Amino acid sequence: MINEFKIKQEICEIGHRIYAKGFAAANDGNISYRISDNEVLCTPTQMSKGLLKPDDICKVDMTGRQIAGRRKRTSEVLLHLEIYKLDPSLKAVVHCHPPHATAFAVAGEPIPTCILPEVEVFLGPIPQTTYETPGGEAFAQTIKPHVKSAKVVVLRNHGTVSWGDTLEHAYWWTEILDAYCRILLLAKQIGRVDRIAVPKVEELLDLKEKFGMGVDPRRLESADMCVNTEFGRGFADSSCGCGKSDGAAASGEAPALSEEEIERIVQEITDRIMAAGSK
Ligand SMILES: [Zn+2]
Structure with a gap:
């Protein structure tokens, strides 16, 4: 009872x-x-x-x-x-x-x-x-x-x-x-x-x-053993996308420049050195 x-x-x-x-x-x-x-x-x-x-x-x-x-x-x-x-x-x-x-x-x-x-x-x-x-x-x-x-x-x-x-x-x-x-x-x-x-x-x-x-x-049910494997993946793991660079700026590399741009920058630097030297 x-x-x-x-x-x-x-x-x-x-x-x-x-x-x-x-x-x-x-x-x-x-x-x-x-x-x-x-x-x-x-x-x-x-x-x-x-x-x-x-x-x-x-x-x-x-x-x-x-x-x-x-x-x-x-x-x-x-x-x-x-x-x-x-x-x-x-x-x-x-x-x-x-x-x-x-x-x-x-x-x-x-x-x-x-x-x-x-x-x-x-x-x-x-x-x-x-x-x-x-x-x-x-x-x-x-x-x-x-x-x-x-x-x-x-x-x-x-x-x-x-x-x-x-x-x-x-x-x-x-x-x-x-x-x-x-x-x-x-x-x-x-x-x-x-x-x-x-x-x-x-x-x-x-x-x-x-x-x-x-x-x-x-x-x-012969199901997958591990559920939600994406949860808590670390930053080092590239699958989260966090460790990958999505452009030069993100990777810290210098951006690619065209020949004209390089020429223009070299010219500008040369002009500034010449100007400084003439003072
Ligand atoms: Zn309730």
Whole structure:
């Protein structure tokens, strides 16, 4: 028999953590947990995740209809329900706006892979959804293509959503992703982002399978191992175009002159020397 109160307490704890990490300003973010085939506990609308108490948690059915709780449920629970419907093994969903991952969502920049071992093992490639107005059914549908192949996605111009077998795990994927995005942005500021060689990434994916964490979607789909290889290429790398000269002025070489121009300059210099000598 599931202890509903304990689950509510755990939802509040995760809420306090996402608020403390700066992943959810004001009343941002929402968290849910599936307690039975047709019942889901979720956070209320218009409330800071930093102040949640078990009594604030709502209960909805799988259509999103509220069936318990003194506060009104979050409108974004429809997104959570879509995830639960697609994978019956999933129990918990965390949605918030962690700044570093959301920066990638706002810039429309794919999150690069082949950079940090933990991210390769725990997360793999991070999909990005298409943009939709938050809260409605169309918004919920944007997640559909990614639930089977990922644990966390970036919601375009919005934030992130992650899921798992427990609330703790669902939260972990968000925390790992935001820490990763922060490191990427810092490294890019230093100057360049180096990549792990593909054979070494393959070793990490072997470990992932050995740990029972499943087959990486890049292997299942025979996709390229390294996503967004252009991200953070250094200035020394000619592919960014920064190290190439696009004209004599950029390279520091003297510009090419015509014979007439050379003659004119030589004449001018000669005239000036003669003039100086006659003084
Ligand atoms: Zn949101």
